[in-house]
Amino acid sequence: MEETPTSWFMRVTVTVLFLFLLAPVLLVFPISFSGDQVLAFPPSSWSLRWYDSLLENKVMMSAFLTSLGLATVVTILSLIIAIPASYAIVRLKVTGSEFLFNLFTAPLLLPTIVLGLAILIIFASIGFLATFTGLVIGHLVITLPYALRVLSVSLGNLNLACEEAASSLGAKPLVIFRRVTLPMMAPGIVAATALCFLVSFDEVVITLFLTGPRMTTLPVELFHHVESQADPLVASVSVLLILMTLGVVMIVDRTMGLTKAFVK
Amino acid sequence: MMHQTIKRDGVETVGDPYLCLEGVNKKYGLVEVISNLNLEVRKGELIALLGPSGCGKTTTLRMIAGLIAPTAGRIAVGGRDVTHIAPHGRDMGLVFQSYALFPHMTVAKNVAFGLEMRDLSRAEIAQKVAKALAMVQLEHLAGRKPRELSGGQQQRVALARALVIEPSILLLDEPLSNLDAKLRDEMRAQIRDIQQQLGITTVFVTHDQVEALSMCDRIVVMKGGLIEQVGTPHEIYERPATPFVASFVGRTNRVKGKCMVDGGIQIGSSIIRAASVETPGDVTVMVRPHRILIDWDATSTGQGETANRIAASLSRITFVGDVIQFHFDVDGCEFIVEESTKKAQATHRPGEKAMLSWNVGDTLVFGADQ
Numbered sequence A: 001m002e003e004t005p006t007s008w009f010m011r012v013t014v015t016v017l018f019l020f021l022l023a024p025v026l027l028v029f030p031i032s033f034s035g036d037q038v039l040a041f042p043p044s045s046w047s048l049r050w051y052d053s054l055l056e057n058k059v060m061m062s063a064f065l066t067s068l069g070l071a072t073v074v075t076i077l078s079l080i081i082a083i084p085a086s087y088a089i090v091r092l093k094v095t096g097s098e099f100l101f102n103l104f105t106a107p108l109l110l111p112t113i114v115l116g117l118a119i120l121i122i123f124a125s126i127g128f129l130a131t132f133t134g135l136v137i138g139h140l141v142i143t144l145p146y147a148l149r150v151l152s153v154s155l156g157n158l159n160l161a162c163e164e165a166a167s168s169l170g171a172k173p174l175v176i177f178r179r180v181t182l183p184m185m186a187p188g189i190v191a192a193t194a195l196c197f198l199v200s201f202d203e204v205v206i207t208l209f210l211t212g213p214r215m216t217t218l219p220v221e222l223f224h225h226v227e228s229q230a231d232p233l234v235a236s237v238s239v240l241l242i243l244m245t246l247g248v249v250m251i252v253d254r255t256m257g258l259t260k261a262f263v264k
Numbered sequence B: 001m002m003h004q005t006i007k008r009d010g011v012e013t014v015g016d017p018y019l020c021l022e023g024v025n026k027k028y029g030l031v032e033v034i035s036n037l038n039l040e041v042r043k044g045e046l047i048a049l050l051g052p053s054g055c056g057k058t059t060t061l062r063m064i065a066g067l068i069a070p071t072a073g074r075i076a077v078g079g080r081d082v083t084h085i086a087p088h089g090r091d092m093g094l095v096f097q098s099y100a101l102f103p104h105m106t107v108a109k110n111v112a113f114g115l116e117m118r119d120l121s122r123a124e125i126a127q128k129v130a131k132a133l134a135m136v137q138l139e140h141l142a143g144r145k146p147r148e149l150s151g152g153q154q155q156r157v158a159l160a161r162a163l164v165i166e167p168s169i170l171l172l173d174e175p176l177s178n179l180d181a182k183l184r185d186e187m188r189a190q191i192r193d194i195q196q197q198l199g200i201t202t203v204f205v206t207h208d209q210v211e212a213l214s215m216c217d218r219i220v221v222m223k224g225g226l227i228e229q230v231g232t233p234h235e236i237y238e239r240p241a242t243p244f245v246a247s248f249v250g251r252t253n254r255v256k257g258k259c260m261v262d263g264g265i266q267i268g269s270s271i272i273r274a275a276s277v278e279t280p281g282d283v284t285v286m287v288r289p290h291r292i293l294i295d296w297d298a299t300s301t302g303q304g305e306t307a308n309r310i311a312a313s314l315s316r317i318t319f320v321g322d323v324i325q326f327h328f329d330v331d332g333c334e335f336i337v338e339e340s341t342k343k344a345q346a347t348h349r350p351g352e353k354a355m356l357s358w359n360v361g362d363t364l365v366f367g368a369d370q
Helices: A007-032 A049-056 A058-094 A096-107 A112-126 A131-157 A160-168 A173-184 A184-200 A205-210 A218-228 A231-255 A258-263 B055-066 B107-117 B123-134 B151-163 B181-198 B210-214 B233-239 B245-246
Strands: B017-028 B031-042 B046-050 B074-076 B090-095 B169-173 B201-206 B218-221 B226-231 B255-257 B264-267 B269-271 B279-288 B294-295 B308-317 B324-332 B334-339 B355-361 B364-367
Touching: A007 A231, A049 A058, A049 A231, A058 A096, A058 A131, A058 A173, A058 A184, A058 A231, A058 B169, A096 A131, A112 A205, A131 A184, A131 A205, A131 B269, A160 A173, A160 B090, A160 B364, A173 A184, A184 A218, A184 A231, A205 A218, A205 B233, A218 A231, B017 B201, B031 B055, B031 B201, B031 B226, B031 B364, B046 B055, B046 B210, B055 B169, B055 B201, B090 B151, B090 B364, B107 B123, B107 B151, B123 B151, B151 B169, B151 B181, B181 B210, B181 B364, B201 B210, B210 B233, B218 B233, B218 B245, B226 B245, B245 B255, B245 B279, B245 B364, B255 B334, B269 B308, B308 B334, B324 B355
Parallel strands: B046 B201, B046 B218, B090 B169, B169 B201
Antiparallel strands: B017 B031, B017 B074, B218 B226, B255 B264, B255 B279, B264 B269, B279 B364, B294 B355, B308 B324, B308 B355, B324 B334
């Protein structure tokens, strides 16, 4: 590209913006290698002691495994529910599908804290608090809107003629769905998977209401930890979270390309 | 599949209708997009549904394919009523304007899809796919994905995919309109060749009169959900049934006239004659621009009984490349006359007087109500 004053101006602006957005995140990395007792920047000495202490911290590690398992189960369930649901809404246009779509996506508009409180009241009465089932159901409420929205857009953008062509070639509706519609939805499915996983893995507000000493997730445990003590352990946990997120994004990029999965 | 009735009364003979549409009607809410459509297509015939957008030609094709259900009427193929049969049970090959290739499959897999649905053996599928790709000269691209092909190549894959299942009827929905002009000419010839080779009954939807005239055995001209005329390209062009057909297929001059009791037609101060006779009153007269001869020496006398002669003055000349168009004024009516550029001389000036003449047989007359 030709070097023009505008392109220089753009570069500087973009660099400054990125620094502004990423600086807090980048700061976490050096702090996690701190040798100090308290959270401070810059650290006065360097060590891996907070990674050691993280590995030895039974609560943190079990919370991490809970988060990982939770995000996986929630993602799979979200897809199992949202793929047929989006098909029914976009393709079959069943009666009341417009209403169902709005109902499913309503949690996106509600304040999460209200949602959390409501779920708390219901779950307390049926004994779902601090259980894996309870967490899965709670998370589904907020991952389903994302999955449904992304998959509906992806399905709506497909060339209907492909399905019609398959039909004229002798394929029955289920075969068409399995061999034509589903593979063509692949970019949307990858995007929905990544979104659901990240939303669930990252969720704090609703989860705060649903966890307890029996079972907790990594972000919630991190939150509690900061409340009680300010040591660089939180930085090493944050690095773990960032790397997980980055891992998911890179998998998406490798399989589909980011733009294809999220933009189209 | 519920109301499937099979009645086969022996082997069809050539000339018998193979595809029949009887009283087919399609309404969306209160809007009637197809009204009482009756059409018979013979086995091995290539028939065009020709008309402007919104005339119902694509709706008709989609009803034949089973992609939309008619509100009323009956569709039969080879004596078998298919009106209520789902598309996957109709055994029809369909080619879309957008080609609709499966983007996640290779060319060979696309072509094989219909055969796999028919539970053929692997070896048989491979052999048929190879044969179909050879027919459209794409054997060398079997392993490519559709997005790696040009528009014309994708079009040929779509054709191969539709033909490989040896359908009872081939349905083409504006298959050439996404191609550039030169490719379109080639594909036109190729599709016609393949259709003749296989002797497959084909319905071809197009808004391009040249495609319809050059490729098809018969043309169905449609407008506003109704059939205007069904006929061979020659009939449609030479004996259009309505002013709409005359102006939609080929170029034409259209002027108002008055039909008199003796059969003469008055245009301005001139009297002309037509082969057919209309009832006396206001009429619309149409003459194809290239069927008119210009006699620049306006004083010369008539050339015979068969010719209409009319005095005109030149108002404008338009150069269109292959032809040159002379716009003449005849008592307030405009006549356009086309001559090939080789013959035309550019020496004429607006205001020049001339005699226009054409055969009585080339005069199309329609009642004013049409």
